[in-house]
Amino acid sequence: MAVQSRGFWAHxxxxxxxxxxLCFTATFGLGVGLLSCMLLLFFxxxxxxxxxxPSMQGAYSSLQEITWSYPxxxxxxxxxxxxxxxxxxxxxxxxxxxxxxxxxxxxxxxxYVIGVSLMGLGLCTFVTGYILPMDQVAxxxxxxxxxxxxxxxxGNFLKHLxxxxxxxxxxxxxxxxFMHVAVFPLLLVLLSFLHxxxxxxxxxxxxxxxxxxxxxLTADPHAYIREATLFIVTVIAILLIAHFFPASLExxxxxxxxxxxxxxxxxxxxxxxxxxxxxFWGGVIPIVLCSIFFxxxxxxACDQYGHPIQSRRYFLFSTAISVTAIYxxxxxxxxxxxxxxxxxxx
Amino acid sequence: xxxxxxSRRKFLKKAVQVAGVATGLGxxxxxxxxxxxxxxxxxxxxKKSVGMLAEIPQGISTYRxxxxxxIRNNDHVTAKSLVCTHLGCIVSAxxxxxxxxxxxxxxxxxxxxxxxxxxxxxxxxxxxxxxxGEVFVDIGTMLS
Ligand code: FES
Numbered sequence: 327m328a329v330q331s332r333g334f335w336a337h338x339x340x341x342x343x344x345x346x347x348l349c350f351t352a353t354f355g356l357g358v359g360l361l362s363c364m365l366l367l368f369f370x371x372x373x374x375x376x377x378x379x380p381s382m383q384g385a386y387s388s389l390q391e392i393t394w395s396y397p398x399x400x401x402x403x404x405x406x407x408x409x410x411x412x413x414x415x416x417x418x419x420x421x422x423x424x425x426x427x428x429x430x431x432x433x434x435x436x437x438y439v440i441g442v443s444l445m446g447l448g449l450c451t452f453v454t455g456y457i458l459p460m461d462q463v464a465x466x467x468x469x470x471x472x473x474x475x476x477x478x479x480x481g482n483f484l485k486h487l488x489x490x491x492x493x494x495x496x497x498x499x500x501x502x503x504f505m506h507v508a509v510f511p512l513l514l515v516l517l518s519f520l521h522x523x524x525x526x527x528x529x530x531x532x533x534x535x536x537x538x539x540x541x542x543l544t545a546d547p548h549a550y551i552r553e554a555t556l557f558i559v560t561v562i563a564i565l566l567i568a569h570f571f572p573a574s575l576e577x578x579x580x581x582x583x584x585x586x587x588x589x590x591x592x593x594x595x596x597x598x599x600x601x602x603x604x605x606f607w608g609g610v611i612p613i614v615l616c617s618i619f620f621x622x623x624x625x626x627a628c629d630q631y632g633h634p635i636q637s638r639r640y641f642l643f644s645t646a647i648s649v650t651a652i653y654x655x656x657x658x659x660x661x662x663x664x665x666x667x668x669x670x671x672x
Numbered sequence: 673x674x675x676x677x678x679s680r681r682k683f684l685k686k687a688v689q690v691a692g693v694a695t696g697l698g699x700x701x702x703x704x705x706x707x708x709x710x711x712x713x714x715x716x717x718x719k720k721s722v723g724m725l726a727e728i729p730q731g732i733s734t735y736r737x738x739x740x741x742x743i744r745n746n747d748h749v750t751a752k753s754l755v756c757t758h759l760g761c762i763v764s765a766x767x768x769x770x771x772x773x774x775x776x777x778x779x780x781x782x783x784x785x786x787x788x789x790x791x792x793x794x795x796x797x798x799x800x801x802x803x804x805g806e807v808f809v810d811i812g813t814m815l816s
Contacts, residue, residue, distance in 0.1 A: 466774060469759070469760045469761060470759040470760060470774060473760040474759055486710065487708055582736040582739065583736070584773045584774060585773065586773035587773050588773050588774055598774075598775065601759065601789065602775035602789055603789060604789050605758065605759065605789065605791070666773070667771045667772070667773060667776050668772075668775050668776030668788075669776060
């Protein structure tokens with residue numbers, strides 16, 4: 327096999343990888359799925375860059391044009407949309423898989439933290455992108471989000487960083503746009519490289535143990551063929567979803583007239599439900615506590631050899647699952663049981 | 673054995689490096705931060721006329737472009753900001769009071785919280801009635 331002269335891309339893997347890490351159940355292909363989404367996002371995002379206009383009035387008009395005039399515009403926009411949603415969902419699943427495996431011990435803790443940062447960045451990119459159409463849903467999500475920022479440390483600074491003036495206007499759109507198309511994607515790419523490089527540095531996906539055979543296979547073709555397949559499957563799946571669920575475009579933002587009720591998109595509407603209980607207990611506290619817990623607890627969940635302590639591993643995993651379950655519960659209530667004035671329907 | 677001289681030198685070197693980087697980042701951060709987070713507020717005309725007192729109906733009437741509600745009780749007028757004290761949506765008025773479509777806060781006729789997540793009453797705004805009977809609302813406090 328071509329071991330002597332390996333090209334740049336061939337260095338993603340070591341020449342030989344553990345056969346066990348090639349089993350589908352080892353990773354469920356989630357990392358590769360994420361990368362596939364990212365490629366799709368960059369491609370469709372680049373296309374949208376040609377037509378999107380970052381201004382208060384222009385944003386929505388350009389979205390109308392993209393959606394209703396440009397050939398395949400609606401489809402391209404939908405694919406961008408769906409890939410973003412799938413990206414966020416895969417981030418969560420990838421996170422669960424890592425927590426279940428306890429793959430954060432010893433030298434791998436560094437990569438775990440990089441992974442958590444990537445998750446944060448992914449969410450930031452998702453949220454900023456969600457605002458860019460400047461339709462009703464985006465406008466009110468932005469209004470609420472900016473006020474929510476004030477509750478966090480350095481909140482006023484962050485608020486004005488996004489707002490860029492006294493009220494939501496073109497400077498706000500330009501800033502969100504800049505963050506969505508330049509700042510966050512750049513950081514995402516840099517950190518993703520670091521993430522993959524650290525996987526190699528930490529000796530692949532498995533910590534060697536005596537229990538398992540340490541059979542190795544050449545990465546070329548065994549790993550690459552699987553990854554290429556996964557990539558194709560992910561892309562086809564997203565294209566199919568995009569075909570059946572075209573992205574919606576709400577009415578143009580009307581700064582003085584919030585729709586009643588105004589509901590965020592389904593992936594974020596759980597947050598809205600939580601905020602309807604209390605900003606502090608439903609917004610600030612959960613975000614701060616979860617961030618601190620999931621960044622630092624894995625550090626102390628391992629013994630001195632970097633192996634996760636069973637009971638703590640279960641605790642960490644079940645906490646993640648419970649948090650997600652509560653969020654899904656809130657999402658269901660918000661989507662199906664909330665009517666005008668956010669009143670319960672039943 | 674630990675060579676104290678060696679380790680002290682290492683420590684000092686490290687300390688100087690860290691201090692240098694921290695100062696550099698701190699200074700750049702302060703300058704850049706102030707630049708990009710400047711609120712750049714253009715101070716607008718703060719007193720808005722909502723018309724003649726005689727023409728303002730009894731009860732609540734809303735002036736959405738100014739984001740205010742005027743509450744008239746015989747010849748007594750008060751003004752409330754329509755910006756929800758929860759997370760900033762615009763509340764809508766009814767005969768019973770105000771409701772917010774974003775997370776369901778409810779306020780009574782005086783703008784006090786009846787239910788929902790809003791932490792405090794709708795903001796009262798200063799009202800002035802001129803000698804000619806024209807009503808002005810000062811919306812300045814809403815923009816701070
Ligand atoms: S913004 Fe009014 S209830 Fe949340």
